Amino acid sequence: MDLRPYNLSQDQLVRAAELAVSGLICYQPFIFSDNLITGAGYEFAKVKEGAGMIYCPQLPPSTTTYKNAKRHLIDPAILDEFRNYNDSLRVLYESMLDLIVEKVGDPRDLTYADVGSCTGYFPLSLAKRGAKEAVGYDVVDYAPTYELLNQILGTNAKFKRAAYDHELGTVPGAGTFDVVLSIALLVHMSDPLRHLAFLGKIARKALFVWTFTSNAEEDEMVNRYTSINRYYETARFPYCFDMTQLSPGLLRRSLEAMGFTEIHLLQPRPDGMPASCFNRHRGYLAIRPQEWAEGSFVPRPYWTADSFAIADPLPHIIETIGNYNIVLYKQRFYAFPHGLSPFGSETADLMALPGVISHAFLDELRRVVRQTIDQSVGRVVHSPHQVEAIADYNIIEYLGRYHAIPQWLGPFQVDKVDLTVMPGIISHDDLDELRVAVRKAIDERGGESQ
Numbered sequence: 001m002d003l004r005p006y007n008l009s010q011d012q013l014v015r016a017a018e019l020a021v022s023g024l025i026c027y028q029p030f031i032f033s034d035n036l037i038t039g040a041g042y043e044f045a046k047v048k049e050g051a052g053m054i055y056c057p058q059l060p061p062s063t064t065t066y067k068n069a070k071r072h073l074i075d076p077a078i079l080d081e082f083r084n085y086n087d088s089l090r091v092l093y094e095s096m097l098d099l100i101v102e103k104v105g106d107p108r109d110l111t112y113a114d115v116g117s118c119t120g121y122f123p124l125s126l127a128k129r130g131a132k133e134a135v136g137y138d139v140v141d142y143a144p145t146y147e148l149l150n151q152i153l154g155t156n157a158k159f160k161r162a163a164y165d166h167e168l169g170t171v172p173g174a175g176t177f178d179v180v181l182s183i184a185l186l187v188h189m190s191d192p193l194r195h196l197a198f199l200g201k202i203a204r205k206a207l208f209v210w211t212f213t214s215n216a217e218e219d220e221m222v223n224r225y226t227s228i229n230r231y232y233e234t235a236r237f238p239y240c241f242d243m244t245q246l247s248p249g250l251l252r253r254s255l256e257a258m259g260f261t262e263i264h265l266l267q268p269r270p271d272g273m274p275a276s277c278f279n280r281h282r283g284y285l286a287i288r289p290q291e292w293a294e295g296s297f298v299p300r301p302y303w304t305a306d307s308f309a310i311a312d313p314l315p316h317i318i319e320t321i322g323n324y325n326i327v328l329y330k331q332r333f334y335a336f337p338h339g340l341s342p343f344g345s346e347t348a349d350l351m352a353l354p355g356v357i358s359h360a361f362l363d364e365l366r367r368v369v370r371q372t373i374d375q376s377v378g379r380v381v382h383s384p385h386q387v388e389a390i391a392d393y394n395i396i397e398y399l400g401r402y403h404a405i406p407q408w409l410g411p412f413q414v415d416k417v418d419l420t421v422m423p424g425i426i427s428h429d430d431l432d433e434l435r436v437a438v439r440k441a442i443d444e445r446g447g448e449s450q
């Protein structure tokens with residue numbers, strides 16, 4: 001972003017230089033003045049990590065006390081190339097923004113989140129284009145950088161210091177947004193598909209992902225790890241691997257699996273990053289179908305409720321099986337017997353309604369519904385019944401499966417809850433196998449119940 005037209009004050013230039021040498025503005029391409037230019041464009045294009053990301057021939061006196069102040073400064077001998085490659089990086093960034101704005105619509109109507117936003121190039125640019133809201137999340141505290149850049153640009157991009165937590169598979173407290181951006185972050189994730197699922201979950205309309213990809217053919221499903229994580233040294237196994245390369249096909253299919261049906265591939269521009277750099281990456285803009293917003297979208301069988309952006313409070317009827325309507329509502333799938341009108345009240349306890357079945361997985365719900373219908377038309381309808389007890393587990397048979405239910409869970413109606421999400425329950429189709437699994441669980445606890 002060329003900030004020279006904003007006529008920065010001397011104080012702003014000094015502040016920018018201080019932030020640059022302290023590592024809080026260097027990676028993204030900004031031109032503050034002819035004598036203060038930042039960006040990793042040269043390092044990317046030349047594949048020369050450490051060559052430098054800052055041109056600042058006259059460091060302000062205030063920076064003399066900064067530790068490693070000269071760490072990211074370039075050798076002035078490479079200035080021309082440094083400037084050119086950072087122009088190319090800026091063109092690449094702008095081409096991402098142009099694609100998003102062209103395909104998703106007027107920023108004034110939309111909210112955006114950039115996960116791993118670094119110094120805020122994207123939220124600031126979107127705010128500059130009039131975004132209703134533009135938020136950047138990053139594990140590093142870039143608040144001072146956002147403050148300076150918002151002041152220069154007259155924008156109101158927000159920064160939230162928050163990390164994607166691998167154990168939880170989320171950025172705790174992140175809301176949902178119309179458009180979510182993830183640029184050069186997936187490459188650092190050891191759990192790329194789980195991270196993608198998180199991004200898909202918080203994206204109501206569209207998700208833009210730019211990442212390092214493998215050179216596998218489009219139809220190959222490959223995930224390759226290239227190194228132990230050098231940047232995030234506290235990352236522990238199994239989250240310690242880095243330079244993760246998804247194959248383009250796996251990336252695209254993952255986006256489709258999350259319910260994005262319109263997928264645009266970012267195209268290189270002649271004045272953008274050179275092919276040697278651009279072609280090692282893929283940028284996909286994935287957009288949800290209009291039917292999704294209208295509630296008439298038919299998902300594929302392997303999708304879970306998590307595949308969907310979740311802010312939409314309206315129930316979606318997905319299909320009908322026999323006399324049940326299969327409905328997606330607030331991240332869960334429900335089967336409502338015909339004749340029920342369960343959505344009169346936002347606060348209705350749906351599972352208390354007669355005959356309602358629910359499950360987190362669409363496939364599983366279909367299985368239970370079909371079984372329920374079979375039993376109701378032909379065979380004796382089994383309600384859950386206790387087969388035996390093993391130590392402090394009650395062994396219950398229900399719909400052809402056996403469940404070991406810890407007695408400490410207390411009494412509840414087995415046919416009214418989703419047993420797969422309750423703690424401590426062990427399930428199996430075969431009673432003998434279940435007995436073995438239960439005894440093993442008791443042994444692992446130290447056999448205290450034997």
Ligand SMILES: C[S@@+](CC[C@H](N)C(=O)[O-])C[C@H]1O[C@@H](n2cnc3c(N)ncnc32)[C@H](O)[C@@H]1O
Nearest residue numbers: 028116117118138139140162163164183184185
């Ligand atoms: C390679 S940089 C990309 C920056 C920016 N998206 C871009 O392309 O210009 C990765 C960014 O993700 C941030 N990051 C790394 N791990 C993160 C995590 N677990 N949660 C949030 N941000 C993270 C880093 O601090 C860094 O700013």
